[in-house]
Amino acid sequence: MAISIRCTGRVQGVYYRASTAEKANELGLNGWVKNEPDGSVLIHAEGDVNKLQKLVEWCRRGPRMAVVSDVRVQEVIDEEFDQFEIRR
Numbered sequence: 001m002a003i004s005i006r007c008t009g010r011v012q013g014v015y016y017r018a019s020t021a022e023k024a025n026e027l028g029l030n031g032w033v034k035n036e037p038d039g040s041v042l043i044h045a046e047g048d049v050n051k052l053q054k055l056v057e058w059c060r061r062g063p064r065m066a067v068v069s070d071v072r073v074q075e076v077i078d079e080e081f082d083q084f085e086i087r088r
Contacts, residue, residue, distance in 0.1 A: 009069035034087035
């Protein structure tokens with residue numbers, strides 16, 4: 001299964017991408033995370049549905065310095081990534 005997660009609030013400049021990659025790797029998920037020009041963070045995550053749900057729950061809090069105002073999730077096409085990466 002694959003999902004797209006868009007996180008808004010104070011999510012850039014607070015180690016959100018690095019922390020997301022760390023959490024995704026801990027959960028054994030594949031995909032990517034990147035900053036968007038509008039100030040949000042976009043995540044593409046693939047893996048077990050229960051582990052994806054744990055990532056979504058983590059995204060609602062984010063790292064210590066983040067202030068997450070909204071998290072939007074939608075199911076997307078699985079692109080079969082073999083790792084989780086931070087995109088610039």
